[in-house]
Amino acid sequence: MRRFPSDIAFTSEVKRLQTEKGSRASYAQVEQGLGWRTRVTPDLAAFLAGLDMFYLGTANAVGQPYIQYRGGAPGFLKVLDDRTLGFADFTGNRQYITLGNLSENPQAFLFLMDYASTTRVKLWGTAKVVEGDTELLSRLRDPHYPGEVERAVVFSLEAWDRNCTQHIRKRFSQEQIAPVVAELQAKIHELERQLRQLRDATPGDRIDRDPSSSRAHALPGSSMK
Numbered sequence: 001m002r003r004f005p006s007d008i009a010f011t012s013e014v015k016r017l018q019t020e021k022g023s024r025a026s027y028a029q030v031e032q033g034l035g036w037r038t039r040v041t042p043d044l045a046a047f048l049a050g051l052d053m054f055y056l057g058t059a060n061a062v063g064q065p066y067i068q069y070r071g072g073a074p075g076f077l078k079v080l081d082d083r084t085l086g087f088a089d090f091t092g093n094r095q096y097i098t099l100g101n102l103s104e105n106p107q108a109f110l111f112l113m114d115y116a117s118t119t120r121v122k123l124w125g126t127a128k129v130v131e132g133d134t135e136l137l138s139r140l141r142d143p144h145y146p147g148e149v150e151r152a153v154v155f156s157l158e159a160w161d162r163n164c165t166q167h168i169r170k171r172f173s174q175e176q177i178a179p180v181v182a183e184l185q186a187k188i189h190e191l192e193r194q195l196r197q198l199r200d201a202t203p204g205d206r207i208d209r210d211p212s213s214s215r216a217h218a219l220p221g222s223s224m225k
Helices: 012-021 024-032 042-049 097-104 134-140 174-199
Strands: 053-059 065-071 078-081 084-090 107-114 119-130 149-163
Touching: 012 024, 042 078, 042 107, 042 119, 053 097, 065 097, 078 134, 084 134, 097 119, 134 149
Parallel strands: none
Antiparallel strands: 053 065, 053 107, 078 084, 084 149, 107 119, 119 149
């Protein structure tokens, strides 16, 4: 039985190292305060609603870890209730490493990253594979995503924590960049249009600003120095 939710990660050996390296006192204060959360809060739900990727960590029976990238439309990792998340599992390269790991070791880890806002959230819990549940699959399926849904993965939350933003390099998705690029392209097209209008203007309307042409337009008898 864990005394604090963070004990799922802060084992006795981890705490010994924290003491040795001088960080145990600050983490002890966190434990005595609000600490890590064990349920989906409104702010976590809002974060998940905009998330279009995450990393899923599993391990086999002997503890060999494996990390898998998961991506989809924003919000594809869905809140089923305040202790449960789920997502649709699509046809992939058919290695089935994650499925094999979960069949013998249900412990799982979700590493959530929003590179644009430099936000990372870590979730500990267990996961299971659900096949043949049409109601659950329809709840998790994205009708606009072309991938073939094979099964669902359901994650039972035990603890989560929002990590610090140190050392996270900003990256932006295509969806985030597209409107900025479109705005810049529109400005470029407008400037090109204005430039064409200036070039097409009649000679009498143009001002020749080429210094090399000044001598040709000088009055007779004048000297150019």
